[in-house]
Amino acid sequence: MSAHCQLTGRRPAFGNRISHSHCRTKRRFDPNIQTRRFWLPSERRYVRLTLSTKGLKSVDTLGIEAAVARIRARGERV
Numbered sequence: 001m002s003a004h005c006q007l008t009g010r011r012p013a014f015g016n017r018i019s020h021s022h023c024r025t026k027r028r029f030d031p032n033i034q035t036r037r038f039w040l041p042s043e044r045r046y047v048r049l050t051l052s053t054k055g056l057k058s059v060d061t062l063g064i065e066a067a068v069a070r071i072r073a074r075g076e077r078v
Contacts (some may be wrong), residue, residue, distance in 0.1 A: 003030045005052035006071050006078075007059065038064045047078050 002012045010031040015047050016024040031052045042065060049071070051059065059067045068078050 003033050004050070005031060005033065005055045006076055007052050007055035007067055008052055009074070010052045040064060042070060046050070049078070 003046065013029040015027055017027040018024055020028060021023075025075050033050060033052055034056060035050050036056065037046050038059070039045075042068060047064075047068060049059075049067075057068075062070075071078055
């Protein structure tokens with residue numbers, strides 16, 4: 001499972017891990033990705049979405065129908 005949000009498009013960010021001696025090594029900042037199942041009344045079925053926590057809050061404010069419409073507008077299958 002790739003660590004990206006289907007609604008907001010958030011992906012991992014990259015940076016450096018800095019030790020006490022100030023040696024830098026690459027590291028990865030992963031978004032907080034959750035898999036949730038939502039009931040889609042218009043299609044009478046459940047859809048499983050991979051969302052960041054900000055994406056989950058967006059679904060709460062927009063509604064599941066509008067959120068799925070945005071995901072489909074980006075070209076992703078739901």
